Amino acid sequence: MVEFIHRNYLEQAGQFQQIYSASSITDAKELLKEKPIALILLDIHLKDGNGLELLAQLRRQQQMIEVILITAANEAPAVKEGLHLGVVDYLVKPFTNQRFQESLGLFFKRKQTLQQANLPQEQIDQLLKKPADTSSDPSAKLEKGLSPETLERIKNAAATLKRDFTIQELADASNLSHVSVRKYIQHLEDRQLLTSEVIYTKVGRPYKIYSMKT
Structure with missing residues (x-):
């Protein structure tokens, strides 16, 4: 059921050509060998190991695939390790679709920004910060392409x-x-x-x- 909900959230974003599921680290490694993966939604507690260990292995192999951790593990050491390993975001279950879409927004923003050859300080600063809360004004700081x-x-x-x-x-x-x-x-x-x-x-x-x- 959780997998179905998360897949539905991804489909609602309408930005992904293919969505794959892996119920174990072993299955995930096979997918990573066979498919060009842009984003991993990664749990920590998996049936055959720890998701953070898979993430650490990817970083040792210099695989710069973006990762959003989605887990019930909210212990500070787990959060700290995830952040040190360069995750886009860290979501603690349960969470709302709105919060999930915010994470996807961070992913797409990072992907678009890092496609440039050079980055000015302002754009680097934006990558390292969460978007400011503009809920009181729906037209404030509209994303590029919106009017x-x-x-x-x-x-x-x-x-x-x-x-x-x-x-x-x-x-x-x-x-x-x-x-x-x-x-x-x-x-x-x-x-x-x-x-x-x-x-x-x-x-x-x-x-x-x-x-x-x-």
């Missing part, structure tokens, strides 16, 4: 629906693309300005509905 005008258009469209809505319904109401609306929905969700719920059906994949906070 205040489009954000306002989406909020107005959401208000006209007067009920819970899917991303596609909001896209239709605002006359914008599904991809564009998803980006703004993520921005609003990150700032806790809307609520969401995953709907599970007997047939087909689960889907997500949203409602604006009043």
Whole structure:
């Protein structure tokens, strides 16, 4: 069930071509040999060993795959070791989808920034810091590619629906693309300005509905 939930969170991000699952360190090592992996969601307590040992081995082998630790282990030594081994983030179970999406945001931001040949001090500083809390102002520090005008258009469209809505319904109401609306929905969700719920059906994949906070 936990694996299903995390996979669903990843699918909602809509940014990954392939998602693989490994229930043990042995399986993970085989996947790493066969597949080009960009991000690992890594638990610490695995049935055949310790996830931190796998992470340490990857670093000794100079494999710079990004890692988000997802674990129930909140002991300070485990957190310290994870940070020293260069994890993108450290999530203690249970956590919300919003918190999970924040971690993915850190991953994508790091990936994009580190593709540059040279980094000014300002960008290095941003890599080493968590995003500032801008929940009181949904248009403050909009991510690259987002505009205040489009954000306002989406909020107005959401208000006209007067009920819970899917991303596609909001896209239709605002006359914008599904991809564009998803980006703004993520921005609003990150700032806790809307609520969401995953709907599970007997047939087909689960889907997500949203409602604006009043």
